[in-house]
Amino acid sequence: MSDEYAAVKRGKLVLKGDKPKAKKRKHKKKDKESDSKVDEDCIKHGGWWKVEKIEDLSGSIAIEFGTNSYVSALDNGLFTIGAPHDEGDGPSPEEIFTGFPAGENKFALKSGYGKYLGVSKDGVVIGRSDAVGPMEQWEPVWQDGKTAILSSLNKFVSINTEDDSVVAQNTAAGEQEFCCIRSNKSREVNKSTVPEEEEGDLAEVEVNYVKKFQKFQDKKLRLNDGGVGDLKKAKVEGNLHETLLDRRSKMKADRYCK
Known part of the structure; x- marks a missing residue:
């Protein structure tokens, strides 16, 4: 089944036994910081980390029930729970889905067979x-450190203990409904969207922009004689950059001004 699934699956697959590649060391300081924030749970699952917010429910996704056991796609359009993996191994190809945003606080999943996961009327x-229609939309629920997935019929996903099929039939989430949604995409540290030149107060902002654009033939920093009052007003009115440019232009020392 794995060979058939891999033939349909698009994109790079993370195969059983693959290990997360170690990042090249560049700075000792960064290494020390990263060492102190090692995600042991991620390592135990082959580089697949726990998703805890809706923004991360995109790209390659695996759904774990129990310990190292994942929801697995069958070629008949149904799903089962796969056999447990060894510690350090990630999910198999047929256990990897592609996640997409599907409205406010909802997501959709596509299997490697190119079909979207939905729920039948009998759960x-x-x-x-x-x-993706209404039946193919899922809502993640995070509470008290636990995760559950709610179907469009307001029933939680779980594993049927009789035949290991995947169902959504219970209106309350208990131990059988708790799962881990996992992703293996790169986790980037949130960076400030404020340009480096605009960090600090308005007086510092003007100095930063002058340093960036002014020609320094005589090594002297030329600032406009106007105070920060005009800059404060310009910031409120939304034309701070235009005002800074005009002030630099009047000094006739800006390579981007007349």
Whole structure:
């Protein structure tokens, strides 16, 4: 089944036994910081980390029930729970889905067979749809450090203990409904969207921009004689950059001004 699934699956697959590649060391300081924030849980799952916010539910996704056991796609459009993996191994190809945003606080999943996961009226999770409709939308629920997935019928996803099928039939989330949604995409540290030149108060901002654009033939920093009052007004009115440019232009020392 894995060979058939891999033939349909698009993009790079993370195969069983693959290990996360170690990042090249560049700065000792960064190494020390990263060492102090090692995600042991991620390492135990082959580089697949716990998703805890809706923004991360995109790209390659795996759903873990129990310990190192993942929801697995079957070629008949149904799903089962796969056999447990060894510690350090990630999910198998048929256990990897592609996540997409699907409205406010909801997401959709596509299997490697190119079908979207939905739910039947009797609460069986199926993957036979070519498009995302109401039945193919899922809502993640995070509470008290636990995760559950709610179907469009307001029933939580779980594993049927009789035949290991994947269902969504219970209106309350208990131990059987708790799972881990995992991703293996790169986690980037949130960086400030404020340009480096605009960090600090308005007087410092003007100095930063002058230093960036002014020609320094005589090594002297030329600032406009006007105070920061005009800059404060310009910031409120939304034309701070235009005002800074005009002030630099009047000094006739800006390579981007007349």
